[in-house]
Amino acid sequence: MQTFKTGRLCLVSIILIAHRQLPAQTKTVIEVKIPERPLPVDEMIYGQMLENVNDSMIYGGVVDMEGNEQLHVTPLVKALDVPVMRWPGGTVVYEYRWRNGIGPRSLRPTVPTLAWNGKESYQFGTDEFLQWCRRVGTAPYINLNMGSHPLYQGTLWEALEWIEYVNGSEATAMGKLRAYNGHKKPYDVKYWCIGNENYLTGRAARVQDHDTVYANRLATWASTIKAQYPALRLLGVGHTADWNKTVLERSGKYIDYLTQHYYVNAKLKDGKLQDASSTLFAPAKMEAHLKLLGTQLEEMNRKLQRTHDPVRLCVDEWNNRHGVFDGKDYKFTRQSVRKQFDVAVIAGMLNVFIRQSPTVGMANYIFPVNAHGLIRTVGTDDAYLTPLYYLFKQYRSRMLGYKADVVVKGPGIPASEAGMNITGDSREVEIMDKEWLPFVDAAAVLNKDSHILLAVVNRSDKAAQYIEIAIPNGYKAGQVWELSHTNINAMNTPGNRFEIVPKTKMLKQSGKKGNIQLLPCAFAMIELLNTNDMIIQILRE
8 A cells, every 4th residue: 555645745736726717606626635545446446247138238239149249349348448347147147047058059048038028048158258258358257146036046056066167177077067168277257246136126036035034145155155265256245234234244254345236317308318417416325325335344344354355345236227208107228328418427426436445346337238338239240339438448547546535616506406316225325405516526546657637527417617727736737538518418329420529638727727618417537747756756655
């Protein structure tokens, strides 16, 4: 862990103050402070997830309907440099049988899927997924079926055999089977999750578990797996603070992550976002819940004597879901293409993960291709990029290093006016009605060269926001990377693929000040370049 000397903190402090010529109500003030002991931002927060949700995500997405890799999609995924990829779900794990997805593809069964009213052909099985992960350069993460349904539940021995098939040597029975199927070397998959949303009411192949039921079974599964494979990183199902407390008390010494799920919701009518504030400010409620769980985790890790190897949170599923008005109701659909306002929501959620690092040690966006995707396929040999593709790629390549503390003061709205339409684990928290939510949201990191990257979002759907930056000693204005559009409902389409694309420019600097204007729902990443070799040396001590 790097340590900063208190007397030198002033060298790396930034104050963004409002332009004095602007009306008072437009001023935004952001102060960025480098802590004495800066904490790392884990690259795993930029993960993704694959699940056969009957929306051309896997079949018709990363592979064709016969399970053959879509060669026009693979390079696009590879360019994202995704750090981790979760599979096979999600809800489908309750009915997924891994043995159906190995061996000769011509012998694999096609079965109806209960969860999504589709079908699973098992053509994209374990070996296909793991080899695809190698080709796109991502770490695979496999989810085990640990449900309670009498017909569909996965057993511990079934999970152990799956792990052995993936990671066992040729001397083991399952490792020998893998070699027979043409894959001699173990895959060495590190991340394995035990269960998925076991707390939810019964549906399809799922039976609802009480927290004690799940926690006790998790303790048995996780302790058995760790005894045989101590190097694995195991994930257990997280939920509310009470649920997490029970799980940690009974299984905390065996697991490495607790999973959390959050879905912001957006209502669209005639292609336009409705009740915009309830969507754009919704990440604030997710952050309030993550703070609550982070405080709990800190206490539990002390009790578990895991302060040097703490249990952390994995936001295993997250997105901004669209409900499209059909003339009567708002109906959830994964086919609604990502728009400019999605940029503001998703950047806001990524900023939360950065601010809540390292408590949040992993996050998996749902999904990379089609179905809410960063990439949209066209036919069987074409694809185009949504604005979120550019956003994820920029965060993944630039927002790495150590987090800085950011305080924002400026125009906004009280929480009572926000609504914050978000479902999932955050339901148990409430934000005080009088709490002020600025229109500008920001997170900052200090990279390995001590340059400062500031990710800034305008959460207003109507008004531009103005920011003036005081450039500190030892720094100079760098590049501004911006993703914006004059219409918050604009999107890229097959016929107009470059409606929303990144633009770059140099930050305007006059003396020790710079300034930037953000359109509604716009995003900008502001670079402040370090010019002081002494600061670089301090950061490397």
